[in-house]
Each structure stands twice: as structure tokens, then as C-alpha cells.
Amino acid sequence: MSARPPIAMLAELTHRCPLSCPYCSNPLELARQETELGTDDWCRVFREAADLGVLQLHLSGGEPATRRDLVDLIVAAREAGLYTNLITSGIGLNERRLHALDEAGLDHIQLSLQGTTPEMADEIGGYKGGFARKMQVAALIKEIGFPLTLNAVLHRRNLHQLPRAIEMAVEMGARRIEVATVQFHGWALKNRDALMPTMEQARDADAIVKDARKSLKGTLVIDYVPADYHSDFPKRCMGGWGTTGLNVAPDGEVLPCHAAQSIPHLQFDNVREKSLNDIWYNGSAFNAYRGTDWMQEPCRSCDMKLKDFGGCRCQAMAVVGDAAATDPVCIKSPHHGALQSQADDFSHNDTADLIYRSAPGKAVPEPAE
Amino acid sequence: MIGPDDIPYLPRGVRLHFDRVRDTWVLLAPERAITLDQVGQAILAEIDGARSFGVITQALAAKYNAPAEEIAKDSAGFLGALKDRRFLELQP
Numbered sequence: 409m410s411a412r413p414p415i416a417m418l419a420e421l422t423h424r425c426p427l428s429c430p431y432c433s434n435p436l437e438l439a440r441q442e443t444e445l446g447t448d449d450w451c452r453v454f455r456e457a458a459d460l461g462v463l464q465l466h467l468s469g470g471e472p473a474t475r476r477d478l479v480d481l482i483v484a485a486r487e488a489g490l491y492t493n494l495i496t497s498g499i500g501l502n503e504r505r506l507h508a509l510d511e512a513g514l515d516h517i518q519l520s521l522q523g524t525t526p527e528m529a530d531e532i533g534g535y536k537g538g539f540a541r542k543m544q545v546a547a548l549i550k551e552i553g554f555p556l557t558l559n560a561v562l563h564r565r566n567l568h569q570l571p572r573a574i575e576m577a578v579e580m581g582a583r584r585i586e587v588a589t590v591q592f593h594g595w596a597l598k599n600r601d602a603l604m605p606t607m608e609q610a611r612d613a614d615a616i617v618k619d620a621r622k623s624l625k626g627t628l629v630i631d632y633v634p635a636d637y638h639s640d641f642p643k644r645c646m647g648g649w650g651t652t653g654l655n656v657a658p659d660g661e662v663l664p665c666h667a668a669q670s671i672p673h674l675q676f677d678n679v680r681e682k683s684l685n686d687i688w689y690n691g692s693a694f695n696a697y698r699g700t701d702w703m704q705e706p707c708r709s710c711d712m713k714l715k716d717f718g719g720c721r722c723q724a725m726a727v728v729g730d731a732a733a734t735d736p737v738c739i740k741s742p743h744h745g746a747l748q749s750q751a752d753d754f755s756h757n758d759t760a761d762l763i764y765r766s767a768p769g770k771a772v773p774e775p776a777e
Numbered sequence: 778m779i780g781p782d783d784i785p786y787l788p789r790g791v792r793l794h795f796d797r798v799r800d801t802w803v804l805l806a807p808e809r810a811i812t813l814d815q816v817g818q819a820i821l822a823e824i825d826g827a828r829s830f831g832v833i834t835q836a837l838a839a840k841y842n843a844p845a846e847e848i849a850k851d852s853a854g855f856l857g858a859l860k861d862r863r864f865l866e867l868q869p
């Protein structure tokens with residue numbers, strides 16, 4: 409199998425975060441601070457990534473601003489020749505730090521939005537006063553002139569706020585908005601009944617995005633992640649497993665996608681023991697679902713298989729119990745019908761409470777039965 | 778469409794980069810890395826936020842010994858697509 413070099417790397421600097429969004433994509437088992445890679449290790453990993461062919465570095469978390477060495481890490485990443493994108497809730501950034509990031513050469517900021525009102529945003533993020541702080545940070549980002557993407561995460565509780573989220577992106581001076589319907593991995597999988605959009609909401613969002621793309625052409629670029637369970641074809645996950653991107657977890661484990669730890673039989677290598685190059689080309693987790701040899705029917709004989717690579721492995725694992733199965737979102741999957749009626753049931757559960765993500769080292773909360 | 782009097786520039790967060798692993802020029806932008814062919818690289822390298830599109834195509838025409846109208850026609854579509862993605866802006 410001849411793999412090409414990766415283009416993008418997601419560095420999850422930490423799992424610590426002041427917020428506790430119920431759809432957090434971090435794993436249920438969060439890495440504790442003592443296990444996080446140190447500054448020197450991260451800087452080495454950035455150089456190894458650039459040597460491997462990575463062009464885009466996404467610095468994420470948890471909340472990356474909880475790392476005290478964030479500015480040093482940006483400096484090192486720029487020196488390595490990487491394009492640096494900070495994915496943040498804004499909490500933990502102030503004027504002094506933003507100016508330091510500016511001087512360090514940070515290329516772009518992606519600011520998450522939990523809701524368009526303080527009530528919604530603070531409830532979803534589980535952090536009182538978070539919305540007000542975020543708005544202050546957004547104003548500073550605009551003043552300094554960082555290129556900005558607003559990342560609006562949408563689900564049943566806040567999809568009605570989509571038009572306002574698009575307006576806010578324009579007001580903030582963002583060039584781009586990501587309209588991201590929640591994907592059900594990580595903590596979101598525990599919250600399917602509380603967060604699943606209804607079919608009507610999903611179709612309304614399609615229409616709103618279509619209109620806004622037209623009316624805001626040349627002003628705001630809209631990238632859209634539609635509601636997965638209400639679609640008939642799966643997403644090309646990660647651009648294809650082991651083709652485009654890789655993830656480094658806070659403790660140095662290298663993952664083909666951020667949810668890959670949910671596939672129990674995969675073994676992950678660690679940057680403390682092996683080079684990124686060796687891990688990318690020879691690591692067993694990367695080779696497990698590279699290409700198409702691992703596919704089953706109906707993917708194996710489908711002419712879409714090089715377009716979507718059979719969809720998401722983690723979703724096949726979570727829903728069907730077999731990571732090599734066709735993504736159940738696909739209309740050709742024998743599980744598609746069951747998934748859609750399940751989605752419909754989830755989306756009409758009016759009594760479900762949010763289960764917030766916990767802090768690293770804390771037990772996973774169970775819903776009150 | 779970009780006209781001869783427009784003055785294009787690459788906004789902050791969009792930059793040319795030589796990809797030494799793949800041995801090619803790329804345009805780096807938020808969430809995108811666009812591989813550039815020779816023409817694309819040549820024209821983006823000329824864009825400085827001071828000279829107009831017309832002046833740039835004239836300069837390239839002289840450099841590559843090709844008709845300016847042809848260069849303008851070939852690159853206007855490419856630059857227009859970059860502008861739609863907000864990877865290229867025009868001076869007010």
C-alpha cells in the first residue's frame with residue numbers, strides 16, 4: 409500500500425477545557441494533565457510533521473488556551489513552516505495573549521459558538537458568563553485583524569438560531585462560517601436523544617444555508633456539515649482514512665481520526681516512541697482501513713467507494729458494531745432504515761436531559777435512569 | 778470578474794508556500810492548501826497589492842513572451858474563484 413503524505417494534522421494539546429459541551433468530540437476517557445506531552449515534545453512533533461508533508465496544523469483540545477506554553481508552540485510551528493490554525497472557545501484568551509499570538513505568527517482563528525444568546529450558549533457550554541467573554545474575544549480578534557472562522561455547532565436545541573449565527577459571523581468580520589450539525593461521536597453519542605435534530609430542522613437548515621450562500625457570496629464563505637443521520641449518503645470521513653490527515657492526542661498517541669479510540673481492536677503508536685513518519689506509513693491503525701481492501705459489501709462493489717471510502721469507521725463501529733461495515737448512514741446499508749427510525753425517535757424525545765462532558769480524571773456521568 | 782484596473786492582494790492568512798516534500802508551490806489559506814501550477818504561481822507571486830491586474834498581466838506577457846490578453850483570460854477565472862473563497866481581495 410503506497411500512502412501519500414498527509415496534508416493536515418490536528419494537535420489536541422490538552423483535553424482540559426473550562427466548558428463542558430455535551431457534544432464534545434473528545435473521548436469519554438479524557439487524558440489527564442500529567443500525561444500531556446511537554447513543550448519540547450510538541451515542538452519536535454511539529455518539525456516531524458512538516459518533514460512528513462503536513463502543511464496545515466490545527467491546534468485544538470479541549471481548550472488549547474489552557475496550555476501555558478501556547479505562544480511558544482505557535483512560534484515553533486511557524487518556524488517549522490506550518491500554517492497555524494487555533495481552534496478555541498475563546499475562554500482563556502485576553503488582549504495580552506492575543507497580541508502575543510499575533511506576534512508569534514498565528515495564521516488563523518476558529519472560534520466556536522455554542523449559541524447566539526447568552527442563555528443558550530452558557531447552558532450548552534455549561535459555563536456561566538462564557539458567552540459574554542467570547543464576545544469580548546471576538547471583538548479583539550477583529551481589532552487585531554486575525555482571519556476568523558466562526559464555528560457554529562448546531563443540534564435540536566439551537567438549530568433555530570442558525571440565521572442569527574450567520575449574521576453574527578458577518579458582524580464579527582469572519583470570512584468563513586462552519587455550520588456544523590453535531591456528529592454523533594464521543595460525548596455526543598451519549599446525548600443523541602437530547603441533541604438529535606428533527607428531519608424538518610435538518611431540511612430547514614439545508615434551505616437556510618443555500619439561500620445564505622447566494623446572498624453572501626464574496627462576503628462570507630459557508631461550509632456546511634449537514635445532519636448525518638438524516639442523510640442518504642455518508643461523509644467522506646477524514647478525506648479517507650490515512651490519506652489526508654492525522655490526529656495527535658494530548659498524551660502523544662497518533663490517531664487516524666479523533667474518534668478512532670472508539671474502535672477497540674486498533675492499536676495506536678505514540679510519538680514518544682516512534683517517529684511520525686514511521687507511524688503514518690507503517691502504523692497498524694493507519695493501515696487498517698486505508699484504501700479499499702478491507703471493505704465488505706455493499707461498499708466493495710459500489711462505484712462510490714473511492715469517493716466516500718465507505719463513510720465513517722467509527723460510526724459503523726458505534727451503530728453496527730463492526731468498524732469494517734458500510735456506514736449505516738448510507739442508503740445501501742442494511743441498517744439504514746433502522747438508523748433513520750432511531751433518529752426520528754431520538755429527535756422526538758422531549759424529556760432527555762443534557763449529559764455534560766466531565767473533566768479529565770473524573771468519572772463519566774451516567775444519566776439518571 | 779476582475780478587471781484590468783482592479784488591484785488584487787492576498788489578505789492576511791493567505792500566503793504562498795513552497796512545499797518541499799511535494800516539490801511544488803501551494804497557496805495556504807484557512808482550511809485549504811491549493812496546489813499551484815506554473816501560471817498560478819507566477820501570477821500570485823506578482824500580486825503585491827500595489828499594481829493593477831492590467832499592469833501585472835503586461836509584466837507577465839513580457840516575461841513569458843505571450844499575449845497579455847491570453848494571460849488575462851487564463852488567470853481571471855482562477856483569481857475569481859479565489860476571490861469567491863475570500864482567498865483574494867481587491868483594493869477598495
Ligand code: SF4
Nearest residue numbers: 707710712713718738
Ligand atoms: S455502499 Fe459504501 S461506497 Fe457505496 S455509497 Fe454506500 S458507503 Fe459509499
Ligand code: SF4
Nearest residue numbers: 645665667720721722
Ligand atoms: S468517520 Fe469515523 S474515523 Fe472518520 S472522522 Fe468520523 S469518527 Fe473519525
